[in-house]
Amino acid sequence: MSTPTDDVADQWLRFRAARNKDLAQAHGWLTLTSLQWLLDDPAALDGVPGLWSGTDTGAVLSASTADGLVLVETGQPVTGTVTATLADEESLLWVRYGGHDGGQVVVELARRGGRYAVRTRDAASPVFLAFDGVPVFDFRPELVLDARFEAYEQPVDVPVRTANPAVDGAHRTVGELAFRLPESNKDLRLQVSAEGPQTLAMAFHDATNNQSTAAWRKVTFSAPAPGTSTVTVDFNRAVNYPSAFTPYGTCPMPVGSNIIGEPVEAGEKLPQQR
Numbered sequence: 001m002s003t004p005t006d007d008v009a010d011q012w013l014r015f016r017a018a019r020n021k022d023l024a025q026a027h028g029w030l031t032l033t034s035l036q037w038l039l040d041d042p043a044a045l046d047g048v049p050g051l052w053s054g055t056d057t058g059a060v061l062s063a064s065t066a067d068g069l070v071l072v073e074t075g076q077p078v079t080g081t082v083t084a085t086l087a088d089e090e091s092l093l094w095v096r097y098g099g100h101d102g103g104q105v106v107v108e109l110a111r112r113g114g115r116y117a118v119r120t121r122d123a124a125s126p127v128f129l130a131f132d133g134v135p136v137f138d139f140r141p142e143l144v145l146d147a148r149f150e151a152y153e154q155p156v157d158v159p160v161r162t163a164n165p166a167v168d169g170a171h172r173t174v175g176e177l178a179f180r181l182p183e184s185n186k187d188l189r190l191q192v193s194a195e196g197p198q199t200l201a202m203a204f205h206d207a208t209n210n211q212s213t214a215a216w217r218k219v220t221f222s223a224p225a226p227g228t229s230t231v232t233v234d235f236n237r238a239v240n241y242p243s244a245f246t247p248y249g250t251c252p253m254p255v256g257s258n259i260i261g262e263p264v265e266a267g268e269k270l271p272q273q274r
Helices: 004-023 126-130
Strands: 032-037 043-045 048-055 058-063 080-084 091-097 105-112 115-122 144-161 168-179 188-194 199-206 217-222 230-234
Touching (some): 168 199
Antiparallel strands (some): 032 115, 168 188, 199 217
């Protein structure tokens, strides 16, 4: 007969399999090979065909048939000038080129901090080709915790740094999570954001960072049922941000106060493929 602990561990194994499958998808985060900011005037980019520019009014790409660029959405060749407009923090898989099928590299258009940039997603990236799953700590049932979520009346935007020094970020705090780690005598209160209609997320630093784990991680969990404040937080499901795998991420750092002073030896470790 299975026990509740067995069931939770089995669910974690399924979570890990889905997580690795998601990271290994074509043109996902592991395929990022460059990040280049667009200038006001049309200019060539390193290793990317065409002429590119970006201003407050939008991004502009000019190319000829010989450049081999194709719009991702429609499959139409880029011949002449095309434009795109994004809100801040939005991204668009805009054009593709290269390889035997013209789709080895996908160019992502992004807007960060009011500026346009492009990132190349190359299916021949060494990080992507070498990926064999994220290393993780062994499952620890004692780090599946009951905690208390205290919602704010209104969300609060807190300025944060990001993985890219040129990009400022903001954390929309919707409440705080109160909990205590096993065998600790310290109560913790960390800020939490929303990640979907019924999902909350907590980005955090802990004492393992930059040693056995990346510089920061996050854990997501279900929001409490209506009229209650109790949630279950499973630190075995702590995951890395994309910037742990690639230097071309612009991922937000945790709020400055979201520090767990003790080691959280659960969840994902420092990736080997960076």
